[in-house]
Amino acid sequence: MTTAREIHLTRYPEGKPTLDIFETVERDLPAPKEGEVLAETLYLSVDPYMRGRMRPDVKSYIPPFALDEPLDGGAVGRVLESKVDGFAPGDLVVAQGGLGWRSHGVVPAGALRKIDPSLAPPSAFLGVLGMPGLTAWAGLTQLIRPKAGETLYVSGAAGAVGSLVCQLGKQKGLRVIGSAGTKEKRDWLVREARCDAAVGYKEHDAASLTTALRDLAPKGIDGYFENVGGMQLEAVLNCINDRGRIALCGLISQYNATEAPAGPSNFANLLTRQVLMEGFIVTRFMDRTEEFLSEVAPLVAAGRVKHEETVYEGLDRAPAAFVGLFEGTNTGKMVVKVAE
Amino acid sequence: MTTAREIHLTRYPEGKPTLDIFETVERDLPAPKEGEVLAETLYLSVDPYMRGRMRPDVKSYIPPFALDEPLDGGAVGRVLESKVDGFAPGDLVVAQGGLGWRSHGVVPAGALRKIDPSLAPPSAFLGVLGMPGLTAWAGLTQLIRPKAGETLYVSGAAGAVGSLVCQLGKQKGLRVIGSAGTKEKRDWLVREARCDAAVGYKEHDAASLTTALRDLAPKGIDGYFENVGGMQLEAVLNCINDRGRIALCGLISQYNATEAPAGPSNFANLLTRQVLMEGFIVTRFMDRTEEFLSEVAPLVAAGRVKHEETVYEGLDRAPAAFVGLFEGTNTGKMVVKVAE
Numbered sequence: 012m013t014t015a016r017e018i019h020l021t022r023y024p025e026g027k028p029t030l031d032i033f034e035t036v037e038r039d040l041p042a043p044k045e046g047e048v049l050a051e052t053l054y055l056s057v058d059p060y061m062r063g064r065m066r067p068d069v070k071s072y073i074p075p076f077a078l079d080e081p082l083d084g085g086a087v088g089r090v091l092e093s094k095v096d097g098f099a100p101g102d103l104v105v106a107q108g109g110l111g112w113r114s115h116g117v118v119p120a121g122a123l124r125k126i127d128p129s130l131a132p133p134s135a136f137l138g139v140l141g142m143p144g145l146t147a148w149a150g151l152t153q154l155i156r157p158k159a160g161e162t163l164y165v166s167g168a169a170g171a172v173g174s175l176v177c178q179l180g181k182q183k184g185l186r187v188i189g190s191a192g193t194k195e196k197r198d199w200l201v202r203e204a205r206c207d208a209a210v211g212y213k214e215h216d217a218a219s220l221t222t223a224l225r226d227l228a229p230k231g232i233d234g235y236f237e238n239v240g241g242m243q244l245e246a247v248l249n250c251i252n253d254r255g256r257i258a259l260c261g262l263i264s265q266y267n268a269t270e271a272p273a274g275p276s277n278f279a280n281l282l283t284r285q286v287l288m289e290g291f292i293v294t295r296f297m298d299r300t301e302e303f304l305s306e307v308a309p310l311v312a313a314g315r316v317k318h319e320e321t322v323y324e325g326l327d328r329a330p331a332a333f334v335g336l337f338e339g340t341n342t343g344k345m346v347v348k349v350a351e
Numbered sequence: 352m353t354t355a356r357e358i359h360l361t362r363y364p365e366g367k368p369t370l371d372i373f374e375t376v377e378r379d380l381p382a383p384k385e386g387e388v389l390a391e392t393l394y395l396s397v398d399p400y401m402r403g404r405m406r407p408d409v410k411s412y413i414p415p416f417a418l419d420e421p422l423d424g425g426a427v428g429r430v431l432e433s434k435v436d437g438f439a440p441g442d443l444v445v446a447q448g449g450l451g452w453r454s455h456g457v458v459p460a461g462a463l464r465k466i467d468p469s470l471a472p473p474s475a476f477l478g479v480l481g482m483p484g485l486t487a488w489a490g491l492t493q494l495i496r497p498k499a500g501e502t503l504y505v506s507g508a509a510g511a512v513g514s515l516v517c518q519l520g521k522q523k524g525l526r527v528i529g530s531a532g533t534k535e536k537r538d539w540l541v542r543e544a545r546c547d548a549a550v551g552y553k554e555h556d557a558a559s560l561t562t563a564l565r566d567l568a569p570k571g572i573d574g575y576f577e578n579v580g581g582m583q584l585e586a587v588l589n590c591i592n593d594r595g596r597i598a599l600c601g602l603i604s605q606y607n608a609t610e611a612p613a614g615p616s617n618f619a620n621l622l623t624r625q626v627l628m629e630g631f632i633v634t635r636f637m638d639r640t641e642e643f644l645s646e647v648a649p650l651v652a653a654g655r656v657k658h659e660e661t662v663y664e665g666l667d668r669a670p671a672a673f674v675g676l677f678e679g680t681n682t683g684k685m686v687v688k689v690a691e
Contacts, residue, residue: 063623240619259622274614279580282599282630283403290622 013040013049013091015115017081018329023065027267027337033330036081043094043117050088050104051115052326052349056137057333058084058171062266084111085142086349087126087133088118095120103128105136114326114349130308131318138171138344139311139318140304142293147175147236148303149296150258151183154289155234157256159184162228164247167238168206169196169319171344172260175307176236177204178316185234188227190243192339199342203317212243220246231255240264245275248286257288267337319343353380353389353431357421357453358669363405367607367677373670376421383434383457390428390444391455392666392689396477397673398424398511402606422669424451425482426689427466427473428458435460443468445476454666454689470648471658478511478684479651479658480644482633487515487576488643489636490598491523494629495574497596499524502568504587507578507603508546509536509659511684515647516576517544518656525574528567530583532679539682543657552583560586571595580604585615588626597628607677659683 019036043049061084064076076082088110090102098104103126109118126136138144150172157163163180167173168189177200180187188208189200197209208227212220224232224246231252237244240262247257265272281288296303310316321341323332329347336345359376383389401424404416416422428450430442438444443466449458466476478484490512497503503520507513508529517540520527528548529540537549548567555563564572564586571592577584580602587597605612621628636643650656661681663672669687676685 262619262622265619272618273616274618276613278612278614279602279605281628282602283632285630285632285635287627287629288621289627290625292623292625295625 013115014038015040015113016326017113018326019079020065020076020082021078023067023078024062024267026269028062028065028330028334030330030334035327038081040115040117043092045094046120047117048090048095048098048104048120048123049092049115049117050090050106050110052086052088052110052113053103053351054087054134054137054346054348055111055113055326055329056085056141057329057336057345057347058143059261059263059266059336061333062337082112083108085137086110086116087136088116091115095123098123098125103133105141107142112326112329131311134320134322134344134346134348135311135318137346138320139175139316140308143171143344144175144307145296145300145303146260146293147172148179148307149293149299150236150260150291151176151179151234153296153299154258154291155236155256157183157185157234160186161233162186162188162230163234163236164224164228164232164250165189165236165238166212166240166243167191167261167263168200168204168209169342170238171341173236173238174200174204174319174343175316177206178310179307180234181205182310182315186228186230188224190239196339196342199319203319212239215242215246217242217245217249221249224250234258236260238263241272245277248275248277248280251280251284251286253284255284255286257286259288259290263337321345323347325349353455354378355380355453355455356666358666359419360405360416360422361418363407363418364402364607366609368402368405368670368674370670370674375667380455380457383432385434386460387457388430388435388438388444388460388463389432389455389457390430390446390450392426392428392450392453393443393691394427394474394477394686394688395451395453395666395669396425396481397669397676397685397687398483399601399603399606399676401673402677422452423448425477426450426456427476428456431455435463438463438465443473445481447482452666452669471651474660474662474684474686474688475651475658477686478660479515479656480648483511483684484515484647485636485640485643486600486633487512488519488647489633489639490576490600490631491516491519491574493636493639494598494631495576495596497523497525497574500526501573502526502528502570503574503576504564504568504572504590505529505576505578506552506580506583507531507601508540508544508549509682510578511681512600513576513578514540514544514659514683515656517546518650519647521545522650522655526568526570528564528572530579536679536682539659543659552579555582555586557582557585557589561589564590574598576600578603581612585617588615588617588620591620591624591626593624595624595626597626599628599630603677661685663687665689
């Protein structure tokens with residue numbers, strides 16, 4: 012009999028999530044049945060999209076989390092017991108569900124993928140080689156489709172997704188400008204991620220950011236990878252070139268909003284400049300995982316792509332890690348280390 | 352020596368254009384030089400996009416109109432004198448510029464296309480077989496790309512562009528819902544344009560239009576051809592399906608706005624429902640004119656596409672026709688008849 016420690020949601024947050032809506036619960040797990048494995052969690056992922064699952068009343072692309080049940084998400088684990096062909100005790104796996112926010116889980120085969128630890132450390136499969144990596148690759152290569160010499164602006168550029176977008180953009184010969192909330196992150200973007208420029212947003216409104224972007228992107232902006240929303244989108248719409256492309260990946264600035272924020276007031280620029288804007292969810296590109304890995308894994312293995320991590324230690328710190336996402340306490344991928 | 356009567360703009364409008372910003376001026380025309388024709392205007396086009404050219408301070412896709420010069424736009428005319436190979440006196444032509452808002456003009460060959468009067472009456476080449484027709488065809492077939500069985504919503508559906516979008520949508524096996532401001536236009540949409548339903552907007556806000564659209568589009572909206580903007584876009588974003596497509600063609604509800612209106616407050620639905628929205632200007636698709644005509648001209652000739660016109664008689668009525676666009680006095684294409 013294995014006892015799992017799980018983080019449950021005790022009520023839905025209003026506005027920014029706080030630590031007191033989470034609790035840790037112990038639960039005895041059943042033995043795995045045919046087609047399942049029992050695994051222990053090594054690292055779990057906390058991601059901004061999870062905030063969207065903490066709204067019981069909003070129809071979204073995935074169902075809301077249930078109260079008094081374990082939260083869920085991506086996790087890397089080690090197989091302890093297997094009733095699935097091809098998975099043996101000791102194998103390292105990434106689980107899309109069934110292992111997140113808990114110390115142990117019984118996971119169905121369909122949610123499992125074996126990982127190759129020779130490519131990168133295990134936690135990288137939650138970040139640069141996991142869903143955030145696929146998100147970055149798909150938004151840039153499938154939606155923005157940049158041409159060498161174009162200018163790319165990335166909001167939330169020091170995050171798990173944004174930092175890979177910036178680096179893939181540089182690999183493709185783009186001028187890349189990233190935004191981040193602290194000087195430390197902006198220094199990292201220029202020094203490590205090789206961005207041509209980095210810009211803050213906390214000290215700007217839409218008008219002053221517009222002025223700043225006109226300096227940093229003298230030929231205008233061709234592609235915008237949007238992780239944040241709000242006034243950054245408005246500033247970009249002032250600077251975007253004809254036939255510009257916007258990949259709408261995240262709007263973290265408004266995930267905690269209690270009232271619907273107004274859209275950009277210069278919305279009409281989408282029309283006059285013939286801009287293409289497309290929202291996307293990474294699950295749409297799951298069938299491109301091999302193509303993504305074949306492009307990005309060698310860059311990671313060769314050290315040509317930097318992938319920062321912010322690691323919170325211990326399952327009990329998962330709520331703090333999650334809350335930290337909305338305070339920008341992470342550079343790169345936010346993960347929680349649950350076991351060695 | 353030919354004397355032309357021309358409509359000039361004496362000052363830029365603030366908000367809705369009024370008749371007193373226009374004046375009629377007589378001017379003697381030079382003889383056509385090599386590569387030009389002298390033509391008399393039969394019909395001229397007034398279109399909502401012209402409002403955008405009445406702003407001296409806004410960078411747009413075409414330059415602003417100059418004050419105390421003739422306004423311009425599309426027109427159908429008859430050649431009086433030709434210095435262009437292939438054009439002879441008596442030929443009927445459509446001119447993209449140089450003949451609009453005036454009785455006679457000297458037009459360069461590059462702006463001229465000969466028309467075949469056996470296909471449709473001459474004024475149709477300003478509407479269903481002209482730029483509005485190409486706009487409708489391109490937005491629907493190149494941007495929305497609907498599949499049979501899907502649901503299409505068209506705002507400004509009784510206008511020159513919208514009415515063709517609706518009918519092409521029906522040809523392609525779609526459920527089509529159009530919006531229009533009067534009961535007379537809505538009756539026309541259902542009876543003549545064969546829309547499945549027509550809905551008003553003057554009696555709605557975003558919330559009540561959302562409710563109405565949920566009834567009229569029980570399977571949700573897959574494609575939206577946007578001519579109007581404002582709360583209709585907000586209502587559509589409440590009803591749009593995953594992977595819906597929005598062709599952003601016009602935003603007539605805000606062309607006269609003196610302050611930038613807020614974008615839709617449910618903007619985030621673009622992300623969560625993975626919507627593709629693209630602005631476009633018809634000039635981008637000019638090289639598809641033959642393909643457009645080969646699809647639409649036979650439908651027009653066979654009477655399978657209705658194309659209403661609202662005709663104002665006499666050059667001096669051009670300002671009233673233009674102002675009328677923003678009051679919805681037209682069903683279908685608004686034209687001014689200048690001569691027989």
